Amino acid sequence: MDIGENIRHLRQNLGLSQAEFAQRMDVTKETVSRWESGRSFIRRNNIEKIRTVFGVPVEHLLGEVAPTRQDVKLPVADGASRAEGKAAQGEGVFPAYKVDRSASGTMLRYLAQAMAPADVAQRHPASFFVRLDSVDLAKVYPQGCLLLADQRMRPYNGCTVVAIVDDSITVIRRFQAGNNTVVLSTLGLKAPQPDLVLDKRRVRILGTVVWFQAGHDVTPD
Structure with a gap:
């Protein structure tokens, strides 16, 4: 290239x-x-x-x-870059994002920073938080909580992932992979969204969720 x-x-x-x-x-x-x-x-x-x-x-x-x-790093503001540095030093501070609408679909937009427990941060230093604003995964996580996604962990069947579909739509869903396809599912309490059944080439995994905590743990830079 x-x-x-x-x-x-x-x-x-x-x-x-x-x-x-x-x-x-x-x-x-x-x-x-x-x-x-x-x-x-x-x-x-x-x-x-x-x-x-x-x-x-x-x-x-x-x-x-x-x-x-x-x-690559996720697109972040200066404060988030500082937070990533602290995470690398084992202080447990990570950048936090929300899924926001963009001109081409949806993307992760930087919010602030949040702290994870020290033992979690040490096991998953290359991570970021994303706030779950939707009710798509209400059977698993409370709405508004922060999900910690590890960028280096390979996704496994049944895990939750933060993913980009068709290079334009960012989603947080349950992951299931077959030979050539990926199924991204929601587990909502009311009328869950239909599963996305996609060719693997259409899906890019940003991170595998390894932890969640209360949304009010977000702190300003």
Whole structure:
């Protein structure tokens, strides 16, 4: 892949539209479009900014291997970056997000930071919180709680995942995988949403849920 394709892959991997990616980079949507199509030269300072903002090694942008979910950080604000640093140091502070509507579907939007118990943080240092605002999983979790999702843990049948479908829709659902398909289910108390039965290539797992706690544990930066 060339650098334009790698940038597009990174943007889609993070669930961002071109406009949202452009906003975080402080450029226009048209500029991002030209980058991705190879119609515009990408200055070194912009490459460095992508590396800094999204935590991507420069080699993944310039080389032949596109960044994967394990290589990138979720799109976060400055406060969340500090929180990730504390989590890495074992202090149990992680960035917290909510699922919010975007121009192209739904995405994770940064809220603040939240603390997990020290033993949980030590076992799952590469994690983030997401607030469960819907009632889709009401049989399992209380509405408004915080789910801690580990980005490095492989999903297993019956677990809850935070996933991106078709590079545009972020969902929190129960996971079941077959040979070539993934089933994403809700466990609501009233008229649950129908299962999503999808080709594996249409689903990108952002994290596997390993813990949950009260939503009021979110703290400002």
